[in-house]
Amino acid sequence: MKNIAVIGAGTMGNGIAHTFAQNGYKVNLIDISEESLKKGLLTIEKNLDRMVAKEKISEADKNATLENITTHTVMQNGVKNVELVVEAATENEGLKLKIFKDLNSLCGSETILATNTSSISITKIATAVENPERVIGMHFMNPVPIMKLVEVIKGYNTSQQVLETIFSLSEAIGKVPVEVNDYPGFIANRILMPMINEAIESLYNGVAGVYEIDTVMKLGMAHPMGPLQLADFIGLDVCLSILNVMYDGFRNPKYAPCPLLVNMVTAGKLGVKSGEGFYDYSENRKAEVVAKQFKK
Template sequence: MFQKIAVIGAGTMGNGIAHVFAQYGFTVSLIDVNADQLSRALATIRKNMERQVAKGSLTEADMQAAHSRIITFTSIPEGVADVQLVVEAATENIDLKLKIFRELDAAAPASAILATNTSSISITRIASVTGRPEKVIGMHFMNPVPVMKLVEIINGYATAPEVTTAISELSKQLQKVPCIVNDYPGFIANRILMPMINEAIYSLYEGVAGVEEIDTVMKLGMAHPMGPLQLADFIGLDVCLSILRVLQEGFGNPKYAPCPLLVNMVTAKKLGVKSGEGFYQYTPGSKELVVSPGFRK
């Protein structure tokens, strides 16, 4: 059914999604309005594939073939003209996503499925601006996409069962594990994860424990591979804040209210890995975790 896929957005998630589809034999149109971002994305994909070659999980020939299957575009109409599936992976902003889906609905073939990689925004809301709500679905990959096995598949109110089945089977072709959920704020992954992260930030804010202590308790006591504060930095504190606000608004429950410390950090542009500082400081090329100055004892 699927041969050619379009991916909207060439950032961290978009280039990871393009990487995986190309690796498993699909032709990929990678679309971004920023040509420089597209160049950076291709370089990142090559670097990550070279890492796979070094580990023996991908051959040199397969890497070259996969890379050649990715074609870049700066225009949505041109990039989606003959695709069977579009996966939107733009910034987690409702107005931007609605704008993109209006354009996709007008430009993509009528038979094409329109998927979004959103981590929290309502699939039903996104589908409502299209003339094909039955063909709109959530396809939420985890970061880093080439490594993480889960794909959270979210049914909108009108998503057709055959679309859900097709996307689930496609996920398996990518060697991923699909989990089908329904369209309520935060879905499952972030409905559970974000309150935990928010509680960790509250624990720091209230002086219950320090950054390293909070993360160590969760890593050693709960067998989490990464502590919640380090994970928040990895996700992006701005993204965490956005998702918490979606949960708070969607449920109308004060338990989802973001911690004031998180709000202040985002306002100060301390966003985590992407800005070089969050709860920890990040130095290019270094894997050492150094607590940010404001949180040191």
């Protein structure tokens, strides 16, 4: 397997493309937006420059990585003659089902179809294709070039051969694959999201402030990033989407998103991507705690 297509040039998509390309794979990076593709390539180049500056790779390695990436705005052209497609589009079930329905008609029957979904059922996504045994989850962690873990999620119909192939491929690009069964939130988010939601509830109920909550978890629990800062980094809209998927899947009130989270997403305060969440990320503030009081 040497030819990979990645659908989506956003944070996860460009990171996945970067990782495969740096390990010698030919990557077709696909997005409907030419602007998104340019932005994705610029991000990859900046990340490679950091690695060169830190002497983790050479300038020749950087150039070879960039040469391994070809961009496409037409999916049909981008998925032609590839052995694996990794979908990394927005975390929206309807969109993913449409993409996989299109892939079903555009790719050969042997092409492995992977999704980077962080919570949506692999089994459900696989209903969009005629050969569901080739559909699998590859949940990379952000930032992809640095984080080692890949949750490999086996859908109800995923074949053992496809699972083993993706395990071997993940190891070949320097990742540590972990097999997980197909249930809402898988493992990473089933554990992480309730913690983030509880941190937001604690803020909402006035137990402590943003800085205090994050400091307790960083210094007391040795977390590299506090849960509220991490939520900003992930995207509050993404956190809300995952919690909703888990709540719908389990019908357990412990997964119900905090009203404060719902209100912030409704107001467009999504974290780093929008410039403000629990922290202010504008140029003159640089991740300061937002001054407003978070109250009911």
